[in-house]
Amino acid sequence: MWHDTKLMNNTANALFGLVLFMLLLSGVWWVIQRPVFTLRVIKVDAVNVGSDGSGLRHVNPLTIRNTALPRIRGNFFTANLDAVRAAFEAVPWVRRASVQREWPNKLIVTLEEHVALGTWGEDGRLISVKGDVFTANLAEAEDDADLIALNGPEGSEKEVLAQYLEFKNWFAKINLAPESVNYSSRYAWGLKLNNGMQVELGRVQDANTLKSRVDKLMQVYPQLLASLQDSIENVDMRYPNGLALRSSHSNIGLKKQTKASGKT
Incomplete structure (x- = not known):
């Protein structure tokens, strides 16, 4: 082996290269630590x-x-x-x-x-205008805007936000807006409007279920408002051939309810 000049030269070159590399590496490390x-x-x-x-x-x-x-x-x-x-x-x-x-x-x-839009669920978290749920000081968010209340199963945040925006657009036609939107664990939709009226819309059966039920409510709403004024508490739109209405008139303190069969 020691008489193999070529092998010895290659070994020496390799060792020299390794030492040079280690010196270079040490130098670089020394420089970047300055x-x-x-x-x-x-x-x-x-x-x-x-x-x-x-x-x-x-x-x-x-x-x-x-x-x-x-x-x-x-x-x-x-x-x-x-x-x-x-x-x-x-x-x-x-x-x-x-x-x-x-x-x-x-x-x-x-x-x-984050730009807060409202609260999410019951544990004090916030939801942003982009559908992100996050934890921050609720009082700071309330200083920015009137927060809406959104709720739904975990993972449904963006779906609930998208539906809220549709509700907002639909009800703007009768000068109302959602204050809260709830998507239950049974996948049923409900919302509360800024006139205090609770609206039950039920489960989605097809792509037009919610829109058709909202449209039906908006068609009769002027009549309801004319006869009951601001005493409407709850409207249940889950009936295919009608609706259920609960109202209370502050002047007489009575309950009035209209029902239809076949709730879905």
């Missing part, structure tokens, strides 16, 4: 800036400092951007975060906030 690459600045921007120049409404430096910054590790080169993104997405009100490096010691974080 203090100049320590993260000095984390700039936070907003995805959508309002016409008044405002940026983030609910995410503030204090919540970022307390929630996100303690979870960031490494420097300009070694910081895991996925981990940084996850740290910022753990901040209340943050819907989505994106992170970029800026030479030599800066991170640019762009945040998109």
